[in-house]
Amino acid sequence: MGRVNEGTERDGREPAARGKADMTATPDVTTENPEVASLLGRAHRLGADRRNTNYAGGNVSAKGAVADPVTGEQETVMWVKGSGGDLSTLTEDGLSVLRVERLRALADVYPGVEREDEMVGLLDHCLHGKGGAAPSIDTAMHGLVEAEHVDHLHPDSGIALATAVDGPELTRECFGDAVVWVPWRRPGFQLGTDIAEVRRAHPHAVGVILGGHGITAWGATSEECERNSLWIIRTAQRFLSERGGAEPFGPVVDEYRALPAAQRHSRAAELAPVIRGLASTDRRQVGDYCDDEQVLDFLSRGEHRRLAALGTSCPDHFLRTKIRPLVLDLLPATPLDEVVERLKELHADYRREYRAYYERYATDDTPAMRGADPAIVLVPGVGMFSFGTDHQTARVAGEFYRNAIEVMRGAEAVSRYRPIDEAEKFRIEYWALEEAKLRRRPRPRPLTGRIALVTGAGSGIGKATAGRLAAEGACVVLADIDAESAAAAAAELGGPGRAVPVRADVTDQDEVAEAFAVAARTFGGVDLVVNNAGLSLSKPLLETTVADWDRQHDVMARGSFLVAREAARMLIAQGVGGDIVYIASKNGVFAGPNNLAYSAAKANQAHQVRLLAAELGAHGIRVNGINPDGVVRGSGIFGGGWGAQRAALYGVEEEKLGEFYAQRTLLKREVLPEHVANAVFALVAGDLSHTTGTHVPVDAGVPAAFLR
Structure with missing residues (x-):
């Protein structure tokens, strides 16, 4: 079977012109069944080249004999890609398994095209054992066609012929009698019977062009089926290239x-x-x-x-x-x-x-x-x-x-x-x-559809916050002055599509603007912004230099202002509201020794929260703050020397500074980055939709920092 026009080359497995599927490597095929292994290999090769079919589009099948677990007799079953998934990453779990004889018996009870949707429910009665994945709407096409192997694909070249005004004539010109035109019909049982009839009426054909839709090909072996699919696709490509006009979209304007x-x-x-x-x-x-x-x-x-x-x-x-x-x-x-x-x-x-x-x-x-x-x-x-x-x-x-x-x-x-x-x-x-x-789709996670930008996201609270937001479904832009740490943190969260890094010095308005531009070009905008970037130098008043003061106010007071201003511009342009969260500090309330510059900058941030909540509320933008106590573990601030300074001030070993802070709290618990991240999530996830202009303490209970 499977003859084509004499002298026409049919493999055509040249490298992809428009790129491979979105995958790093062909998935391993681990199965004891050689028919299934061959089918999965074919699916991966076809799906890896987007000229053959679009993402998550098309399906492949194979028929073979297995032993009935009850009678021990040989029974013919069909393995076919189930509903959902992509050919390039198809696994055995993504296959539906059906009894072919029983599936074909559905033709005897088929009530006609006006009631063909009723046939979908009957497919469940044709499953072999547990049946694997849910059968797709194209299952009948694969089962009714009398061929051991069937591919249904959506190649651009095939759909081009399928959508041409004179598609039937072009199909004959391109393929002769090797490929048959099938007029448009919605996918379903009737389309399966149409293709099955074409297969019987044209025993020398290797496949069909489905009007408005795509192609279907078949073969006696998996290799022959794949060759036929690729031949149809590549032959259509050559035909369009050689016969087509130079400027199909008209001249450049x-x-x-x-x-x-x-x-x-x-x-x-x-x-x-x-x-x-x-x-x-x-x-x-x-x-x-x-x-x-x-x-x-x-x-x-x-x-x-x-x-x-x-x-x-x-x-x-x-x-x-x-x-x-x-x-x-x-x-x-x-x-x-x-x-x-x-x-x-x-x-x-x-x-x-x-x-x-x-x-x-x-x-x-x-x-x-x-x-x-x-x-x-x-x-x-x-x-x-x-x-x-x-x-x-x-x-x-x-x-x-x-x-x-x-x-x-x-x-x-x-x-x-x-x-x-x-x-x-x-x-x-x-x-x-x-x-x-x-x-049947899984329930979306709480932040699905939301886009977050977190500053200082390469370590400590910022990294933990970015991780929590991503875990809850948000897309995240991780901004940090340390590009390498931002890139490493983004990679840990899954990389492009979920998290992207950007180098940004929050004291530089151009770099802040570019960070938001990256968010816009990558994900479309922002919904929630976490003002987290910070640093600290612990010195008594008389040792605090103007440079010390300016540096801390530049990063935390000026930096938060620049980030909030750019966030507000984007959120107002979107017109769907949003959240700005400041990671302030209990030091903005608590008066401690040798910490003037840092605590004053944090107090500045705390009042920015109140001022911006009042100004931006009309746009549906909520502005809130979080006041952590000293977060030692994983902190870029503490790791940069401030931890040693504070430990010396309190007369404790630096590695025990977190324990020291915990003992001065009511709950006697150390505050970790993830505890602050939890508070960010609580503020932005929706349950506190009517809360703005407030600060949430995450300090395990520091009475001197109680909000009044």
């Missing part, structure tokens, strides 16, 4: 050319919080910014607005990108205030149009509208902003739109791009089965 890099990145940092605030109207979103050559070129072309308005086609694409993006219709050089006002107008229009789209097609049993904000915002000359519930979801939405750009490029190169119609998109977007999948 000079006025829409990309801004120079520095200017582009500056504008992106200014716009990201505004756009994120608009995209978070219904629910808070995390952003991702992309200005790669592919996106900038598309936005510089004369046809970008027409094509963007048509929307994406493959269900995997528009379920993450929404049916179409919001496109700014101003030139890149337009003044910022005009751009912001126009974005607000376009966003209002987008929401009205989305609600109208929902109301056109919704029925009595349609799930409630999930949100009318865009997931993709395109700004010519600047780039693409994508949004999701967390950074990975936002990044993947952008990746899917880049897939869509390549699909449009291919279709326009040889024909005209025509995605599936709006009504079909709605049927999938608000499909009861899609709604059920959304309900």
